[in-house]
Amino acid sequence: MATDSWALAVDEQEAAVKSMSSLQIKEEKVKPDTNGVIKTSTTAEKTDEEEKEDRAAQSLLNKLIRSNLVDNTNQVEVLQRDPNSPLYSVKSFEELRLKPQLLQGVYAMGFNRPSKIQENALPMMLAEPPQNLIAQSQSGTGKTAAFVLAMLSRVEPADRYPQCLCLSPTYELALQTGKVIEQMGKFHPELKLAYAVRGNKLERGQKISEQIVIGTPGTVLDWCSKLRFIDPKRIKVFVLDEADVMIATQGHQDQSIRIQRMLPRNCQMLLFSATFEDSVWKFAQKVVPDPNIIKLKREEETLDTIKQYYVLCNNRDEKFQALCNLYGAITIAQAMIFCHTRKTASWLAAELSKEGHQVALLSGEMMVEQRAAVIERFREGKEKVLVTTNVCARGIDVEQVSVVINFDLPVDKDGNPDNETYLHRIGRTGRFGKRGLAVNMVDSKHSMNILNRIQEHFNKKIERLDTDDLDEIEKIAN
Ligand SMILES: Nc1ncnc2c1ncn2[C@@H]1O[C@H](COP(=O)(O)OP(=O)(O)OP(=O)(O)O)[C@@H](O)[C@H]1O
Numbered sequence: 203m204a205t206d207s208w209a210l211a212v213d214e215q216e217a218a219v220k221s222m223s224s225l226q227i228k229e230e231k232v233k234p235d236t237n238g239v240i241k242t243s244t245t246a247e248k249t250d251e252e253e254k255e256d257r258a259a260q261s262l263l264n265k266l267i268r269s270n271l272v273d274n275t276n277q278v279e280v281l282q283r284d285p286n287s288p289l290y291s292v293k294s295f296e297e298l299r300l301k302p303q304l305l306q307g308v309y310a311m312g313f314n315r316p317s318k319i320q321e322n323a324l325p326m327m328l329a330e331p332p333q334n335l336i337a338q339s340q341s342g343t344g345k346t347a348a349f350v351l352a353m354l355s356r357v358e359p360a361d362r363y364p365q366c367l368c369l370s371p372t373y374e375l376a377l378q379t380g381k382v383i384e385q386m387g388k389f390h391p392e393l394k395l396a397y398a399v400r401g402n403k404l405e406r407g408q409k410i411s412e413q414i415v416i417g418t419p420g421t422v423l424d425w426c427s428k429l430r431f432i433d434p435k436r437i438k439v440f441v442l443d444e445a446d447v448m449i450a451t452q453g454h455q456d457q458s459i460r461i462q463r464m465l466p467r468n469c470q471m472l473l474f475s476a477t478f479e480d481s482v483w484k485f486a487q488k489v490v491p492d493p494n495i496i497k498l499k500r501e502e503e504t505l506d507t508i509k510q511y512y513v514l515c516n517n518r519d520e521k522f523q524a525l526c527n528l529y530g531a532i533t534i535a536q537a538m539i540f541c542h543t544r545k546t547a548s549w550l551a552a553e554l555s556k557e558g559h560q561v562a563l564l565s566g567e568m569m570v571e572q573r574a575a576v577i578e579r580f581r582e583g584k585e586k587v588l589v590t591t592n593v594c595a596r597g598i599d600v601e602q603v604s605v606v607i608n609f610d611l612p613v614d615k616d617g618n619p620d621n622e623t624y625l626h627r628i629g630r631t632g633r634f635g636k637r638g639l640a641v642n643m644v645d646s647k648h649s650m651n652i653l654n655r656i657q658e659h660f661n662k663k664i665e666r667l668d669t670d671d672l673d674e675i676e677k678i679a680n
Contacts, residue, residue, distance in 0.1 A: 256593065257447045258372045259570050261476070264341045265378045266574035267581070271317050272342035274501050278322050281495040283333065290325035292316055298324055303389035304354050311385055317344030319498050326494050327352035332439075332470035336486045338478040339498035345474045349441045350382045352472065353414060356439050359392040362411040364432045367465075368441040369419050369458055371448045373399040374570070376416050379443060383414060398422045404431055419448070419457035426464055434464035442489055445475040446482045455485055462489045503629030505660055509678060510628070511667035512642040512653055518546075521609060521643040522553055527669040528607075528641065529559060531678060532587075535604040535639075536580070539589045540627065542610035550609060551589040564590040592623060608642045611652045619655045639678060641667065 280289060292298055294315055295308050316324055319339045326333055327348065337345060353366040370376035376399055387393045396402075396410050398417025404410065410431050415422070425431040442448065442458060449455045462471065471490045475482050478497065486493070513528075515521045525539070541547040544565050551563040562585040564576050573594070580588045588603075592612055606628050612620040628640040642664065644650050657664050668674055 257450050258375065258444075261341065261444060261447050262372070262374050262378065262570050263573055263577070265375070266570065267577045268342050271344055272340060274318055274340070274343060274498060276499045276501060278318055279495075279497040279499075280322050281497075283492050283494050289322075290329075291321045292325055293321065298328055298355075300328075300351070300355055301390075304351070304386070306389045307354070307386040308351065310388065311347075313347065317347075319496060320344045320348045323348045323496050324351065326496070327470075327472065328355055332356070332468070334471045334490050334493040335496065336473045336475075336490050336493045337496040338475045338482075339496075340500045341476045343498060346379055346382050346443070347386070349443070349472050349474060350379070350386050352470075353439050353441065354383070354387050354390070354393070356470070357393065357413045359390055359413060361413065363436055364396070364410060364412060364415045365437060366414045366439040366441070367422065367432070367434075367437045367461070368414070368416040368443060369422060369448070369461070370416060371418065371444050371451055371454060373418060375444060375447075376418060380416050383416070398425045398432075404429070409433070419454045419461065423457045423461050426461055434461070435466050437465050437469050439470045439472065440465055442471075442473045445473050445486060446477045446479070449481055449485050458485075459488055503625050505625065505629050505662050508628055508638040508640055510640045510642070510662065510664040511678065512644050512664050513667050513669050514650075515643060515645045517645055521645055522550065524643065524669040525550075525554075525607065525609070526557060528675060529554075529557075531675045532605045532607065532639070532641075533559075535586075536583065537587050537605035537607060538603050538627075539587065539607040539609050540612070541589065541591055542613070544591050544594075546610065547589050547591045547594075554587070554589070559587065560585060561587040561589055564588055564594050566591060566594045592620075604638045606638070606640045608640070611642055611644070611649055611656070613652060619652045619659065621656060621659045624656055625660070641678075 282289060295305060295313070300308070319337065323335065323337055323345075326335055328351075337348075339345060349368070353368065357365050368376075368379060370379055376397060380395055380397060383395055387395075393414070394412040395414045395416065396412035398415050398421040400418070400421065402421070406429065408431060410425075415425070415432060417425070422432075426434045440462065442462075448458065465471075471493075473486045473490045473493075475486070513521075513524045515524055539550065539561075541550055544567065547563060547565055551561050554561045562576050562580055564573055564580075568576070576588070579585055592610075608624075608627070612623040612627070614620045628638065642653055644653050653664060667678065
């Protein structure tokens with residue numbers, strides 16, 4: 203009883219540290235405001251504000267660590283604006299009859315054939331007369347490459363004024379998309395790209411000659427209206443990328459709508475999103491009139507091929523000891539260890555290192571680029587064990603991980619089991635349907651209760667494991 207209440211107190215303390223540390227992240231962050239001016243947040247802003255920043259950071263992280271397409275065996279759902287018009291899909295880039303320089307650019311990027319979503323989206327985006335499109339599919343399925351191709355094929359290089367306008371939620375995300383435009387358009391040297399982002403100051407009265415402009419809503423709005431660097435009436439293609447991340451930022455939604463209203467009626471409008479909550483859908487309908495709609499559901503994850511265990515401990519030190527006992531078994535493969543707070547993650551990584559184990563730490567204090575470097579090393583197998591926090595690892599897929607340790611069980615902000623995170627961490631999709639091992643550390647009545655609720659939710663038994671029993675450990679490792 204006494205141990206339980208002590209453990210509960212630790213949990214509470216950890217939760218308190220969690221909310222403190224997230225405020226600290228907030229204070230450390232340097233972010234552009236909507237007018238492109240750098241400012242440092244010094245006030246403790248709301249949690250949902252943090253959530254928004256997380257989404258942009260996660261999205262950037264995913265882009266930085268991704269080198270190829272995410273596999274998806276689901277069917278693409280297509281809803282045509284005109285259901286009677288034939289539905290085209292292509293299996294090769296040649297079928298799209300692209301300009302030769304563009305086809306060359308596509309092949310130079312190593313793309314052999316369109317991705318699943320591109321098979322349907324590209325013919326729609328390139329059709330004459332131009333059609334509007336709302337497309338949703340998870341990160342890594344080829345959306346960016348698709349709209350870049352659409353912009354590059356519609357742009358007229360000889361015309362020295364902006365013809366394509368692309369909105370991104372942050373400066374860093376805009377730069378990533380800009381890189382794709384530059385790569386794919388590299389055989390079109392006369393094509394130029396301008397960034398409408400913070401700090402990119404132009405002289406008043408100037409008109410820009412670049413054919414493609416990519417930027418954040420606040421700056422783009424200024425460039426189109428107040429500063430008149432861009433004539434919005436001459437825009438032929440308008441892309442709104444990462445709509446879900448976009449609307450999570452205060453003001454971006456209104457600014458995007460105001461920009462859209464300045465565009466000519468025949469401008470092609472394209473909107474992309476990784477998720478499709480109601481709010482995204484409402485926003486999409488406001489900015490994209492008469493759209494075709496394409497959706498590709500995320501591949502479902504399952505716990506079927508995963509052996510799940512729990513280890514009963516009395517406190518954090520016992521959890522650590524249990525982990526050390528397991529260490530030999532788990533490092534046969536690559537393992538990820540999840541903690542609830544940054545403080546626990548740092549402590550655990552330090553303790554494991556003291557024991558002579560080589561581990562990597564992925565933490566919210568790190569810059570996105572640093573985080574990407576850690577993930578990259580882990581992916582390359584340079585490190586076998588990655589210790590991280592729940593928040594930091596959310597949305598990141600490290601496919602080769604076959605052992606997951608929940609040093610702390612995933613809970614939402616109300617302290618209830620976070621089943622979705624549990625599944626995403628541990629589960630496998632059809633493609634990566636290989637066997638996996640999950641070990642949950644339980645150190646209080648409270649966490650036992652969470653574990654029971656997770657078991658009930660998935661209707662899958664989680665077996666007890668005694669980490670002092672070498673035979674048992676041997677068993678789980680095989
Ligand atoms: N047809 C293709 N063939 C091979 N690789 C592709 C193809 N299309 C895109 N890729 C590559 O797959 C990865 C993901 O593509 P892309 O960035 O376009 O996806 P996305 O859905 O926009 O994801 P995110 O929003 O995270 O950027 C990139 O590395 C990209 O170069």
